[in-house]
Amino acid sequence: MFSAHSGNILCSPSPPFFLRCLPFPSSVMLDAMSHFLDRLTSFFHGKPRLTPAELQAAFRGHYKEFRALLTANNNALELMAEMEQALGPGHPFGMTFVRGNCTALSVNIYKMIQHLTRLADGRYAELDQPFRAITKQLEQVIASRSVSTEGATILSMAEVDAGSVDQVGEKMANLGEVRNRVGLRTPDGFVITASAARKFIEANALQVEINRRLKGLDLDNLEALYTVSAGIQSLISNAPLPAELEEAILAHHHQLDTDPQTELLVALRSSALGEDSSNVSFAGQYRTQLNVSREFVGQAYKEIVAGKYKSQAIVYRQQRGYRNQDVQMCVGCLRMVDGAISGVMYSRAPDDPRSPFVIIQAAPGLASTVVDGSGATELFRVSRTAPHPILHRQAAQEIADSRLSLTDTQAAELAAIGVRLEDHFGTPQDIEWSIDRSGLLYILQSRPLGHSASGEGQDNSISGHRVPQIRERGLPAIHQVCGQADDKGDAVPCDRLPLLAGGVCASQGVGCGPVFTVRSSLDLLRFPKGAVLVIETPYPDWASLLNRAVAVVSETGQMAAHLATVAREFGIPAIFGLNQALATLENGSLITVDATAGKVYAGKIESLLALAAPRPNLMTGSPVYKILTQALVHITPLNLTDPTSPFFRADGCRTMHDLTRFCHEKAVVEMFTFGERYGFDDKAAKQLVVENSPAQWWVIDLDDGFTPDFNPESRYVHLGHITSVPMQAIWQGMMAFPWAGPPPVSLGGLGSIIFQSTRNPSLDPAVRSAMTAKNYFLISRNFCNLSVRLGYHFALVEANLGEFLTENYVSFQFKGGAADENRRLLRIRLIREILSAFGFRVEQKVDAMTARIEKKPGPYLLERLRILGYLLIHTRQIDMVMADEGMAATYREKIMADLHTLLDTPTEG
Amino acid sequence: MSEFSILVVDDEEEFVTTLVQRLRKRGWAGEGVLSGGAAIARIAARDFSVVLLDMRLPDMDGGQVLQEIKKIRPASRVVILTGHASASEGEEGIRNGAFDYLLKPVEFETLLEKLQAAKDCSQ
Structure with a gap:
């Protein structure tokens, strides 16, 4: 058997x-x-x-x-x-x-x-x-596995467009599209494809060892994280390139070398496959190497491939739900542009997808100073309409040399390009550009303007009015640049004086924690969870701290910095360009950072924290997220x-x-029918002796639910013989207040009850089984399972109060009712609201509901059982009169008042 | 000290060779050794403005090497560059006179910035 x-x-x-x-x-x-x-x-x-x-x-x-x-x-x-x-x-x-x-x-x-x-x-x-x-x-x-990549190991930029994305990664695919389909100038070069990276890793049989080192890595242990990351990167950087691949790289490099007078220098840019997709920026996570000469191209390539395992990239992938195999490292090898002036352009204001102007940030030299977060920049607002006049110009004081400034013609040319790229890609663009010493304009990168920067998919409303995602403050004129002059962002005025005010809102929100200043790698290793990261410059390297920090304050930098992008994605409030931050903020002191308003306060300001938007879900759409969903x-x-x-x-x-x-x-059911099967029949169930109860109650002792002096031959049991702690609690709840009797039923209500009863056989008393007609308590000392059919609804309460917290639970299931669906739903919603208020986790499916609480101490659960007992009696049949919201509110008020009385009343065993 | 010179101490030969080459390419004179013993011998023989010191060496502990270097050449600037991240080891290094503590792999441009800072500081 x-x-x-x-x-x-x-x-x-x-x-x-x-x-x-x-x-x-x-x-x-x-x-x-x-x-x-x-x-x-x-x-x-x-x-x-x-x-x-x-x-x-x-x-x-x-x-x-x-x-x-x-x-x-x-x-x-x-x-x-x-x-x-x-x-x-x-x-x-x-x-x-x-x-x-x-x-x-x-x-x-x-x-x-x-x-x-x-x-x-x-x-x-x-x-x-x-x-x-x-x-x-x-x-x-x-x-399910990621799609493996096959194909050429190297593609010339002339061959690359958006269709090459699976071989060259999104960054290079977009750049190829800009070059070959839009027809704009981009640096000459080639892409070392995903298939090349795979061959390199396979030739050295590295993947197994890499996976072994990553397995079980605790990302909260920064020392372990950095050590494992360094070890893996060193493993990859020191592995030899397959000879065939190295030759191919050098051959393509040779083709770029057209000027015998000057040494050819290239930039190697990571273009991760999976990067920039699903609104995932991977901003600054991977390496870019500038000014690389021929003899170091191979080494630089290996280091960029190794950069897939940079500590911040490991953390970032984990936070966003990417598996290591979901990211392949493609590398663009592009001729260096001898940048005289470079920068970033947004084809629309990041917080307003309909803004009639582009925003340009410019700095002398290479674009990297803008996105690295280092260096001062000039800011322009330029009309999107030809002839693209400059609407506003905000010069950084440091850029005193006017020869290095952007001319009106250049600004207009850039704006026209911004509009053209947006038209081509069909969405606002975030563009990196550089103008060389001979005045030629190059596009280095174009990608969709980040979703968190544009506010898409996030609830921007705080206290009922829209708060723009990105706002710049401190420099008064910048409001005009971003078109936000009328909105200071102070959603809730705070009566305290801030310690600091100004700067740029790099990522909106409010965060509170102790100050922790990071100046060096050593500080980085000591960064505690839940602290406010205070830095001088927002280097992309600090991104590995963003899963630990509650807010970021930086003395320099602006919203185009990579660290700002990652902060926005992670939903970490950040103020950049806040002068005197390092001097003012003392290590260890508690502060509240209101990035939206550009203010830092001493202590914890609850009124501001209450406004903090919930963290965005970083993992939506990621491979791991999809697997879990499937x-x-x-x-x-x-x-x-x-x-x-x-x-x-x-x-x-x-x-x-x-x-x-x-x-x-x-x-x-098996527990119920046990008695029938083994000749237990009616003797097993004892009827509870009670007065004034609207129903019959039967008790089955499963183990030690009755006192030892109880006579097993008796057909009746008194409450005094019941040792079951959870049953007693339910009973107390049921009996705490006299039942008001069935509520008066309106004609319409009665009509719908009759109609429902004829339509729904499960509600017909004639088909009720013997099991459901009576109400049964199955009990032991610590356990109670109560099934109730009162009126037209069915409810099941079950509780276990064991020795260990992990065994403890109260669960409640509730279904049915006699009235039409609308009334039943109103009642379910009422019960749901009440239970939620008392800490139950409630799930509702149409008119069926389950509510649970687990792993809580006994006294807490006993209170919940009393609440359930009360609800079992007092909510029955109210669906029949739940005609509208007003009625529901009346019942809710009465019930809540009763429950508070019930819980405050000392209970008697 | 006529020339600003760098000694790279690390047991990974490829790393040392490549780094020294890259430094030379960017106008920084440097040489490399693969062990703590070799480093101490080299420093005893001539002065280096900056020593880039790995903490895991085949013959000696990086901390010991640091102390020896500071004994022989108290003025030389030692920058710890390690793949084995340890806050306590880093703190001890700084206490024992290290100029800075960097984690591998360091971006070459960042390393140049640090070297420049060390140079500015020693002038």
Whole structure:
């Protein structure tokens, strides 16, 4: 019997991978139980009649199975909730999480099936089929691989356009598009493709070793992070290039070398495949090497490929849900532009996709000073309409040499290009450019203007009015440049005087924490979690601290800096260009940074923090996120909602949630029918002796739920004999206030009740089974399972208060009602709001609701049980009168008042 | 000291060779050694303005080498450049007179900035 069917799953030829190496402990107790029951059933043929002692022993055995099943059910639900929560903001996760949770989930559901089949004397073994089918589907989702790249190892820039993205990465594909399709000047050069990087890594068999070093790396341990990162990079940088690849690189380099008079210098730029996609900027995460001469091209190439494992890139990928294999490092090798003046241009204001002007930032020399965050820049607002007049010019004081400034003609030329590139790519662009000493304009990069910079997908409304994403302050005229002169951004005035004010809002928001100044690599290693990062210059290297910092304050830099881009993506408030920050802010002192208003205050300012927008979900759309989403398709949807439906069957289970629901439901039924099967019948259930109760209550003692002096022959039980702590709490809640009786029903309400009853057979009292007609408490000292059918709704309360917090839970399921859907929904919403207010995690599916609280201490859960007890009695049938929101509000007020009285009242055992 | 010169101490030969070449290309005189012993011998023989010192050497601990260097040439500027990130080791280095603490791999341009800072400081 037990042994035969329980082997059904375990002994199948090839167990799913989740179950390999996971021995399922066979319990000695269970074997003993199975022998015992074997004996009983064979002895009695059919319905065995057991002595009360034997019955109790059998019951205990079943109860143990039942409890074990509940524990597994609880674990499974928790794992599912955790996975669903992970899709929300603020929960970066990797494949380890997805794989680990799926495995744990499968193991727990497997256990549930095992316990159920034991509980049901071998029935339900057919659950093996859907279980296997679902785990197989999950396996396929989790094992999905990135597309491998094949093709030429090198492509000339003349051959590259947007269609080459899988070989050259997005940065170079866009640049190729600018050059070959738009027809603008870009530096000559070539791209060393993704396929080249793969060949290089494969030729040296590095991937296994890299994965080994990354495995189990704790990203919160900065020392380990930097050490592993350095080790991997050194591994790659020191590995020899395949001879064929090195020759090809040098041959292409030679073709660029057209001027024998001067030495050819190139810039090597990383162009990660996956970079700049899905609004992921990977800004400044990877390396660029400038002024590289021929003999170092090979080495520089290897270092850029190695840069895939820079510490900030590892952190960034993890935060945004990219696996290492999702990113391939392509490298552009471009002739250096001898930049006289360079900079960045936004084809629209970053906070206003309809602005009629472009924004240009310019600085003498190379563009890198603008995006590195170092160096002062000149800022222009130039009309998007020909002849593109300069609308505003804001010169940095440091740029005194007017010869190095942008001329009107150049500004107009740039603006025209900005508009042209936006038209070509169909979306506002963020463009890097450089003008060489002979006056030729080069485009170095063009990519979509960052989504967080444009405010897309984020809720910008604070206190009901729109707050622009990016704003510059400190320099009064800059408001005009960005078109924000009328909005100072002080959504909530703060009566305190700020320590500092001004600067540029590099990333909006409010953050509070202790100051931690970072001047060196040593400071970086010591940076504590939750501190405010205070720096002199926003170098891209500090990006590895952005998952630890609550805010950033920098003395220099502006919004085009890479660090600003990453801060915006991560939703970390940042003020750049804030003079005197290092001198004013003392290490360790607590400050509140209001980046939106450009102010820094001493201490913690709750009123400002209350305005802080929730962190954006960094992982949306990433490969790991997609895998989890796909996995959840096989996990969370609940198809088996109605146990009375003919489709509530093992072969109807299509998800893990269905399996848990099915097992749980059947386990409860098995516990109920145990008595019937073993001649327990009515003697097992004792009627509770109560006065003034609107219904009949029956109690089944599962183990130690009655006091020792209770006479087992009695058909009745008094409250005084009940030792079950959770049952007592529920009862106290139920009886705390007298029930007002059924509410008066309006004619319309009655009509709809009758109509609903005729339409919905599950509501028809005539088809109610014997099991649902009475209300049953299944109890032990620490456990209570109450199923209630009061009026037309069905509710299930279950609680376990164990020795360990992890075992503790209260769950509540609620379904149905007699009135039309609108009324039922109003009631469900009312109950949902109340339960949420008391800390329940509530899920609602149409008119069915589940609410749970886990891992809380006993006293806390007992309070919740009293609340549930109250709600069971006092919300019944109110759907019939829940005609409108006003009525709902009245009920809510009364209920909340009662509940607060109930919880303040000392309770009597 | 007539010329501003750099000694690179690191057991990774390829790293040392490439770095010294790159430095020369950008106008910085330098040479490299692969062990702590060799570094101390070289520094005893001649003065270097800046020593780039790895902390993991085959024969000696980088901290020891640092102390020896400071004994022989108290004025020389030692910049720790390590792949083994350790805040306590870094703090000890700074206490023992290191000029700066850098983590590998350092961007070449950043390294040049640090060397320039060391040079400015020694003038």
